[in-house]
Amino acid sequence: MVLRIYDTLSRQKKEFKTIEPNHVKMYVCGPTTYDHSHIGHMRTFAFFDVVRRWLEYRGYRVTMLINITDIDDKTIRRANEEGVSFAEIADRYMFDFIRALRSFNIRLPNIMPKATSVIADMYYVIQTLIDKGYAYVAEDGVYFDVSKFEDYGKLSGQKREFLLTGVRIEPSPYKRNAGDFALWKRRKEGEPFWHAPWMDGRPGWHIECSTMIWKYLGEQIDIHGGGTDLIFPHHENEIAQSEAFTGKKPFVRYWMHVGMLKIEGEKMSKSLGNFITWFKALEMAPAAAWRLYYATNAYRQPMNITEQGIHQAYETVKRIYRAQQALRQAIADNELGDESVDVTEYMKRFEDRMDDDFDTPGAVAAMMDFINAFQGKIYRLNEESARTVLKTLETMMYILGLPEVSVDERTARIIDEIVRIRSEMRREKRYDVADRIREELAAAGIELHDGKEGTRWFVLP
Amino acid sequence: MVLRIYDTLSRQKKEFKTIEPNHVKMYVCGPTTYDHSHIGHMRTFAFFDVVRRWLEYRGYRVTMLINITDIDDKTIRRANEEGVSFAEIADRYMFDFIRALRSFNIRLPNIMPKATSVIADMYYVIQTLIDKGYAYVAEDGVYFDVSKFEDYGKLSGQKREFLLTGVRIEPSPYKRNAGDFALWKRRKEGEPFWHAPWMDGRPGWHIECSTMIWKYLGEQIDIHGGGTDLIFPHHENEIAQSEAFTGKKPFVRYWMHVGMLKIEGEKMSKSLGNFITWFKALEMAPAAAWRLYYATNAYRQPMNITEQGIHQAYETVKRIYRAQQALRQAIADNELGDESVDVTEYMKRFEDRMDDDFDTPGAVAAMMDFINAFQGKIYRLNEESARTVLKTLETMMYILGLPEVSVDERTARIIDEIVRIRSEMRREKRYDVADRIREELAAAGIELHDGKEGTRWFVLP
Numbered sequence: 001m002v003l004r005i006y007d008t009l010s011r012q013k014k015e016f017k018t019i020e021p022n023h024v025k026m027y028v029c030g031p032t033t034y035d036h037s038h039i040g041h042m043r044t045f046a047f048f049d050v051v052r053r054w055l056e057y058r059g060y061r062v063t064m065l066i067n068i069t070d071i072d073d074k075t076i077r078r079a080n081e082e083g084v085s086f087a088e089i090a091d092r093y094m095f096d097f098i099r100a101l102r103s104f105n106i107r108l109p110n111i112m113p114k115a116t117s118v119i120a121d122m123y124y125v126i127q128t129l130i131d132k133g134y135a136y137v138a139e140d141g142v143y144f145d146v147s148k149f150e151d152y153g154k155l156s157g158q159k160r161e162f163l164l165t166g167v168r169i170e171p172s173p174y175k176r177n178a179g180d181f182a183l184w185k186r187r188k189e190g191e192p193f194w195h196a197p198w199m200d201g202r203p204g205w206h207i208e209c210s211t212m213i214w215k216y217l218g219e220q221i222d223i224h225g226g227g228t229d230l231i232f233p234h235h236e237n238e239i240a241q242s243e244a245f246t247g248k249k250p251f252v253r254y255w256m257h258v259g260m261l262k263i264e265g266e267k268m269s270k271s272l273g274n275f276i277t278w279f280k281a282l283e284m285a286p287a288a289a290w291r292l293y294y295a296t297n298a299y300r301q302p303m304n305i306t307e308q309g310i311h312q313a314y315e316t317v318k319r320i321y322r323a324q325q326a327l328r329q330a331i332a333d334n335e336l337g338d339e340s341v342d343v344t345e346y347m348k349r350f351e352d353r354m355d356d357d358f359d360t361p362g363a364v365a366a367m368m369d370f371i372n373a374f375q376g377k378i379y380r381l382n383e384e385s386a387r388t389v390l391k392t393l394e395t396m397m398y399i400l401g402l403p404e405v406s407v408d409e410r411t412a413r414i415i416d417e418i419v420r421i422r423s424e425m426r427r428e429k430r431y432d433v434a435d436r437i438r439e440e441l442a443a444a445g446i447e448l449h450d451g452k453e454g455t456r457w458f459v460l461p
Numbered sequence: 462m463v464l465r466i467y468d469t470l471s472r473q474k475k476e477f478k479t480i481e482p483n484h485v486k487m488y489v490c491g492p493t494t495y496d497h498s499h500i501g502h503m504r505t506f507a508f509f510d511v512v513r514r515w516l517e518y519r520g521y522r523v524t525m526l527i528n529i530t531d532i533d534d535k536t537i538r539r540a541n542e543e544g545v546s547f548a549e550i551a552d553r554y555m556f557d558f559i560r561a562l563r564s565f566n567i568r569l570p571n572i573m574p575k576a577t578s579v580i581a582d583m584y585y586v587i588q589t590l591i592d593k594g595y596a597y598v599a600e601d602g603v604y605f606d607v608s609k610f611e612d613y614g615k616l617s618g619q620k621r622e623f624l625l626t627g628v629r630i631e632p633s634p635y636k637r638n639a640g641d642f643a644l645w646k647r648r649k650e651g652e653p654f655w656h657a658p659w660m661d662g663r664p665g666w667h668i669e670c671s672t673m674i675w676k677y678l679g680e681q682i683d684i685h686g687g688g689t690d691l692i693f694p695h696h697e698n699e700i701a702q703s704e705a706f707t708g709k710k711p712f713v714r715y716w717m718h719v720g721m722l723k724i725e726g727e728k729m730s731k732s733l734g735n736f737i738t739w740f741k742a743l744e745m746a747p748a749a750a751w752r753l754y755y756a757t758n759a760y761r762q763p764m765n766i767t768e769q770g771i772h773q774a775y776e777t778v779k780r781i782y783r784a785q786q787a788l789r790q791a792i793a794d795n796e797l798g799d800e801s802v803d804v805t806e807y808m809k810r811f812e813d814r815m816d817d818d819f820d821t822p823g824a825v826a827a828m829m830d831f832i833n834a835f836q837g838k839i840y841r842l843n844e845e846s847a848r849t850v851l852k853t854l855e856t857m858m859y860i861l862g863l864p865e866v867s868v869d870e871r872t873a874r875i876i877d878e879i880v881r882i883r884s885e886m887r888r889e890k891r892y893d894v895a896d897r898i899r900e901e902l903a904a905a906g907i908e909l910h911d912g913k914e915g916t917r918w919f920v921l922p
Contacts, residue, residue, distance in 0.1 A: 063545070063549070084571070085524075085572065085677055087572045087574065087677055088571045088572050091569075091570075091571065091572050091573050091574075092571070095559065095569050098559060108552075108556050109552075110549045110553070111548045111552050112552050113548065113552075113577075114575075116574075116578050117577050117578035117580075119578075119581035120580035120581040120583075120655050120656075121655065121656075122581075123581065123584075123656075124655075124656040194581050194582065194585075195581075195582075195584075195585045196581070407871070407872070408872075410868070410905045410906055410907075411869075411871070411872040411875065413901070414872065414875055414876060414879060414901070414902065414905050414907065415875060417879065417897075417898065417902070417905075418875060418878065418879045418882070421879070421882060421894065424894070433882065433885070440874070440875075440878040441875065441878070443874065444871045444875050444878075445871055446871075
């Protein structure tokens with residue numbers, strides 16, 4: 001089976017073929033950094049992290065870019081409220097975002113530019129659009145003339161005539177068509193600005209993505225990702241800007257969109273008080289549980305986060321780590337038999353699910369069936385088989401973004417000591433103390449395994 | 462006593478007065494992100510972190526900016542070696558730098574821009590310098606004409622005539638004076654470039670700092686920091702650019718420079734193989750030990766890092782945390798007496814040392830004398846005094862950047878259990894087991910205190 005990806009633009013699953021051989025250029029719309037990241041962001045970036053891992057598993061080199069929208073109505077408003085520079089707000093929450101990614105075991109992108117870092121490049125892109133007749137300088141800014149772009153509406157599937165005249169975004173008396181959007185906005189009192197060739201001001205909402213993609217990835221890219229809420233107008237406008245600028249189509253080969261998130265059936269919003277920041281989420285359950293929870297939901301569908309749901313994911317994820325640890329220990333202690341097994345079928349099923357537009361729920365199901373199939377007979381496997389089963393399981397875990405779980409050196413040393421004491425207690429038949437130690441450690445996520453080589457311990461997430 | 466800061470420009474300690482009331486604008490030259498951060502970087506940023514903490518203690522709001530040099534010969538070379546974009550190299554090591562700062566308990570700056578994020582602003586600054594006659598467009602770039610800037614040489618104290626004609630930096634046949642430096646460099650094959658108004662190319666070395674300061678902090682700032690190796694030509698050129706651009710003097714009120722670092726008496730360099738990255742440093746000793754080690758060396762002097770030195774700092778830092786923990790426990794268990802003490806004299810001495818151009822070695826000595834004075838009589842203090850002593854100590858620790866040391870919830874739970882078992886063993890007169898537990902925990906950095914309320918434990922760094 002070959003990898004097939006659902007492309008929002010063509011509304012179908014298409015076989016994956018890169019522009020450059022073995023190299024995937026991938027752009028994901030990042031956050032506006034004016035507040036803490038939340039579990040909605042984490043869903044999107046966790047998913048594209050899985051995409052990246054899968055593409056690498058399939059042998060591609062991946063260059064992944066996530067942008068930081070640092071200049072925007074929201075960062076400016078918050079900066080003015082606090083009486084600081086927009087850059088201070090933007091950097092504070094960019095640091096928060098980086099921490100959130102690390103904490104959720106989401107690999108950092110290869111390139112993470114801020115919008116302001118491509119303003120000089122926007123000058124060039126916007127001037128080229130003006131020179132080509134796609135954009136015009138008006139009283140209050142520079143606009144993209146959507147009537148000049150034949151394909152306008154192709155991504156969101158809306159009628160071009162409606163978009164030209166009927167939409168009510170960013171109203172301005174100086175626009176030629178109601179649907180025209182700002183590439184550059186004239187300076188307003190109390191707002192940061194740049195001395196652009198046409199007028200002092202700041203960038204419009206959409207131009208940063210088109211500019212960064214051209215600057216850092218090239219005129220055409222393989223994958224462009226984001227949340228479904230960005231399809232219109234953001235991604236529609238990106239296509240118009242980029243294809244008008246370069247004259248090359250398609251700008252993007254695969255448009256991938258991740259569904260929105262609800263909390264217990266309701267929209268997540270600050271006003272409803274059900275806003276779950278990344279750090280609050282990690283108090284509810286560890287990153288491994290969240291990664292599994294996200295993976296058990298089809299990425300294109302909306303996802304309803306519930307307390308029961310994350311609880312269940314946490315229980316499931318513990319089973320996965322238990323299986324991994326049991327295998328590691330059986331191999332380390334050579335508590336094995338002589339049966340040989342074939343794992344090909346399970347890995348094949350996992351691969352097929354991933355190749356089918358990243359069907360992570362199907363991949364998780366394949367992994368759980370794999371675990372169920374082998375768990376009962378670990379100690380009967382011969383060494384080669386046990387190693388193969390372990391390696392296969394760890395590959396699946398890695399692809400789904402389940403982190404390596406470990407304790408620091410200090411903690412390991414303390415656990416070693418308490419386990420030694422427990423062994424002494426058992427030798428002295430003080431089973432009450434020994435059992436209590438087992439229970440207390442289990443409550444702290446440390447599980448014990450009494451084997452013929454002595455007691456081993458392992459850590460659950 | 463008032464705060465006095467040694468200013469490299471005027472070669473004297475000057476009373477500290479801010480431009481805006483109660484607000485310090487502070488700029489520190491950051492790293493070129495083409496490789497891992499090392500303990501030389503950490504010395505500089507740890508010191509300016511202490512400066513920031515001290516200014517905040519003195520009631521100032523501090524806006525601190527550290528720049529990231531992402532476009533530079535070094536990032537370009539490494540990018541070409543790896544066959545990736547310069548931005549990929551720069552971001553990889555920017556992420557590494559952020560991690561290093563966090564790991565060394567150095568607070569992240571308020572604003573952390575990359576050089577490329579002010580390229581549009583450089584266009585404006587450079588054009589203004591051309592318009593004012595301070596800069597000229599030549600065949601291979603735009604140059605600053607140092608002969609036009611009367612004060613050239615004032616920071617580094619070099620003869621102006623020599624700098625105009627005798628220096629051999631960045632040679633070019635197109636320069637008017639040998640000492641002229643590039644604001645913009647014409648595009649070269651295999652290098653990233655921007656479509657600037659004068660010619661395609663990339664920024665020179667010095668312009669990013671002048672531009673960022675103007676953009677994010679204003680025309681004049683209070684403190685500008687960096688390593689002593691940056692005095693010439695970098696900071697000399699910054700002064701020329703900024704003062705020529707704004708027409709305002711002085712550009713900077715206090716120029717602060719941190720001395721260079723040696724390793725066992727030798728220059729740190731990759732070729733000598735004595736290059737200590739931040740993560741290698743943390744294998745040698747925890748962040749608390751490094752922070753104390755840095756603080757015990759006068760910031761303007763060169764510092765010689767030795768294995769013995771960091772070892773000694775580690776031992777000293779444990780004493781500090783032991784004193785803190787003993788106080789905390791005595792208060793929590795109410796193991797106190799009725800003596801009252803006055804800490805004013807000790808805090809005054811600490812403050813005086815800090816106010817004297819951040820004499821951190823003197824401040825550390827004051828803190829250690831304070832600890833020595835109270836350590837023997839903690840249990841005789843009354844509650845108010847004990848709380849005051851603790852608060853004073855923790856204030857000193859905070860200012861010197863010594864981190865809060867703690868263990869995670871899981872580890873705390875395990876330690877609680879092993880301590881409970883030890884208490885049982887003691888009741889059963891199994892002192893062999895009880896003592897071994899104490900020793901094992903101590904080896905893991907957990908120390909026990911048997912008080913009348915039972916056994917308490919605390920964590921050392």
